[in-house]
Amino acid sequence: MTQTNTPKPGPRPDRAPSFSKGSAANAAGESGTSPGAVSASDASGVAPAADAAAAGEISVVTVSDAQDRTSAGSLPAVGGTVQQEWVQQAPATAAIPVVTAGPGSVSAPGTEPAGADTEAAGTAAVDIAPDTAAAAEPVPGEDVKDLPGRRERPEGPEPASALTADRLLTRAAAAPVSGWRRWLYQATLGYVNLGDSDQVRIQRAMEHRIATRLGERTRYVPVLSRKGGVGKTTVTTLLGMVLAELREDRVIAMDANPDRGTLSDRSPGRADFTARQLVKDRFTVNSFAQLSNYTARDGSRLDVLASDTDPTVAHAFDDADYRAVTDILGRYYSIVLTDSGTGMVHSVMKGTLEKADAVVLVSGGSVDEARLASETLSWLEAHGRQDLVAKATVVINMAAGNRTLVNIDEIEEHFLSRVKNVVRIPHDRHLAEGSRIRLGQLKPATRAAAVELAALVVDELQQA
Template sequence: MTQTNTPKPGPRPDRSPSISSDSVAHLSPSDAPDLSPSDAAGAAPTGDISLVTVSDAQDRTSAGSLSAVSGAVQHGPATAAMPVVTAGPGTVSLPEADEAGEAGGAGVAAVETEGVGAEPAGADSAGAVDASAAAGPTPGGEPPAEEATDLPGRREKPEGPEPASALTADRLLTRTAAAPVSGWRRWLYQATLGYVNVGDSDQVRIQRAMEHRIAMRLGERTRYVPVLSRKGGVGKTTVTTLLGMVLAELREDRVIAMDANPDRGTLSDRSPGRADFTARQLVKDRFTVDSFAQLSNYTARDGSRLDVLASDTDPMVAHAFDDADYRAVTDILGRYYSIVLTDSGTGMVHSVMKGTLEKADAVVLVSGGSVDEARLASETLSWLEAHGRQDLVAKATVVINMAAGDRTLVNIDEIEQHFLSRVKNVVRIPHDRHLAEGSRIRLGQLKPATRAAAVELAALVVDELQQD
C-alpha cells in the first residue's frame, strides 16, 4: 500500500465530523460540509494530505459502495474540471491538491481499493478503470485510434505475389475514344492530329447498335426464316439476298439462303458465285453428305460470306421438289448452319409451303408499293391466321420494297400504317438503281439509305429469333 506524506507516529488527532467508509459511500456532493478556507487550513495543514483506506473495512464495504465513492468523487463540483489519472489496476486516483492544499474543499486525495473486490494478478485489464473511457470522446470529436483504423470501404492490399490473371487489359491499357469514321468529325480529328475528338454522330452510333444486335448469339438450335410473297415480281428474291448478305457479313456463324421455289427460282442469279450442284442433287446425295466440306460442294459463295443453295434451272425437274425433299434438305442444312433463309414460291397451298411454315421460327413478308401488291400481302397474313399460325403473324416483319420509286401516286405511308396495325415490324427499302438492275447484288454498291434499311431488317429479324 502506497501512502503519501506519512504522518508522524502518535495518536491521530480527533477530527469532527468523522468520515467513515460507509458515510462516504452515501455522501452526495450537496451533503459535503461547507468549510471555509480557515477551517480547511486548520483541519489539514498545508502540504498535509489526508488518506482514507478501506483495506481494514473489507467485511463491511462492498463493491457497490466503492462505485458510489468513485462516482461521488469524480462527479463532484470541485473535481469535474480536473483530470483523472489512472494509477494502476484496482486503484482510482483523485486530483492531487496543489501547493496551497486546496482540492475543491475535499481533503481526500486518493482512495486505494487493494484487497476490496480486486481481481487476482494476471486478470484481464477490463477490470481496471480506463481513463480514456471516463474522459469520453476527444475534444476534436475524432474516434479512438483503434476505431479509426477500421474505416468502411478501405480495401487492403492482398498479401503475397499477384497471380498472372491480375494483369488484365483494363488495368494496364489506357483507353482512348475511337476516331470518327466519316464526315467533318473525321476531318477535325485528322486536322488536329487526334487532339480533338468529338466522337461519331448519333446516326453512326445507332448503326453500330443495330450491328451489335445482329451479331447476338441465337443458341445451339438452327433458326428457319422463310421469305413469303403472294405475288411475283415484288422483290422477294432481292429481299432474301439482301437479308442473307447482311446477316452473313455481321455474324460470326454460318448463314445460308435456300431457293425453295417449286418453279424456276432466280436466287442464284442475284447472289454472287456459282455452284456445281443444286438442291435437287443434294436430296439424292443426302445419305453420303456427312461433313461441311462435302456440303460446301453444293453451295455457292463468291465475294460474300453468304452460302446459296440454288434450285434446278430445268422447270420439269424443279416440279419434283416437294415437301419431303424440302424437309430432307433442311435437315442436312440444320447440322452446319445457324440461320437458314428460304426463298419460297408464290403458291401458299403448294406442298413445299407446308414444310416451310412448320419449320419457320419467323417470317418475312414482302410487299410492293402498288395497291394490288399491298392487298395480296395483307391477305397472306389473313391466310396464316386462318390456318392457325397466329404466332408467325405476331413475329412477322413486313418489307415494303420501293422498286418502282417514289414517282407513283400511291400513299406509301398509308400502306405502312395498315401493316403496323397487324404486325410489329415494318421496313421500307428505298429505290436503288443497283437493285433495279436485276443482276448480282453487292453491298458495296448500294446507297447508304438502302444499306441502312437492310441492316435494320436484319436487326429486327434477329430480335424475333432471340425470343424463342
C-alpha cells in the same frame, strides 16, 4: 492511453512541480511574472491534481496562462474522461500537456520526447471529428479490408488471370468514323475528338443486336410473297448478306422456289451442285467440307443453295425433299433463309411454315401488291399460324421509286395494324439492275434499311 506517474508519498508542501526551463520562460512571458512566482503559486494547485491521479480520477490543467489556472472539475469532458499531468522533460524539450480524448484522438507529429517512456512524455493529442477519426485510424477489432477507400486485394500472390486488359491498358476514345467530326479529328492530330454522331451510334446498336447469339438450335426464316416481281429474292439476298457480314456464325439462303428460282443470280458466286442433287447425296454428306461443294460463296460470307434451272426438275422438289435438305443444313448453320415460291398451297410450303421461327413478308409499293401481301397474312391466320403473323416483318420494297401516286404511308400504317414490324426499303439503282448484289454499292439509306431489317428479324428469333 496516457500513462500516469504517481508521485512519491510525503512531498514537501512548499515544492513546486518541476518543468523545463523553456516552459517556465513561456509562462513567465505570457503572465508577466517570474518563473519562481509561477512555481510558488502553483504549489497549492498541484497537490489536488496529484491526489486525484492517485485516486484514479483524471483532470486537466491548462498552462497557457500562468495567472488563469482552472481546476480540473470546471473543464468539460472531451470524448470521455480527460487527464493532464506535468512531466519532467529533457532540457531541450518543453513541457506540453497531454490530453486524451478517447479512441478518436491523434497525437501531433514531432512531439515525441527523448525519454524512455514515450507514453508518459508530453505528446499533444488533438481531438478530431468521429467520422474523420474512424476513416483515419481503424477501430480495434475491425478488419482493415472493410475500411472505406481501401482497395481489396486477395492475400498471397495474384494469378496470371488478374493481368487483364481493362486493368493494364488506358482506354482512349475511338476516332469518329466519318463526317466533319472525322475531319476535325484528323485536322487537330487527334487532340479534338467529338465522337460519332447519334446516327452512327444507333447503327452500331443495331449491328450489336444482329450479332447476338441465338442458342444451340438452328433458326428457319422463310421469305414469302404471293405475287412475283415484288423483290422477294432481292430481300432474301439483302437480309442474308447483312446477317452473314455482322454475325460470327454461319448463315445460308436456300432457293425453294418450285419454278425457276433466281436466288443464285442475285448472289455472288457459283456452285456446281443444286438443292436437288444435295437430296440425292444426303446420306454421303457427313461434314461441312462436303456440304461446301453444294453451296456458293464468292465475295460474301453468305452461302447460297441454288435450285435447278430446269423447271421440270425443280418441280420434283417437294415437301419431303425440303425437310431432308433443311435437316442437313441444320447441322452446320445457325440461320437458314428460305426464298419461297409464290404458291402458298404448294407442298414445299407446308414444311416451310412448320419449321419457320419467323417470317418475312414482302410487299411492293402498288395497290395490288399491298393487297396480296395483306391477303397472305389472312391465309396464315386461317391456317392456324397466328403466331407467325404476330411476329411477322413486312418489307415494303420501293423498287419503282417514290414517283407513283400511291400513298406509301397508308400502306405502312395498314400493315402496322396487323403485324409488329414494317421496314421500307428505298429505291436503289443497284438493286434495280437485277444482277448480283454487293453491299458496298448500295446507297447509305438502302444499307441502313437492310441492317434494320436484320436487327428486327434477330429480335424475333431470340424469342422463338
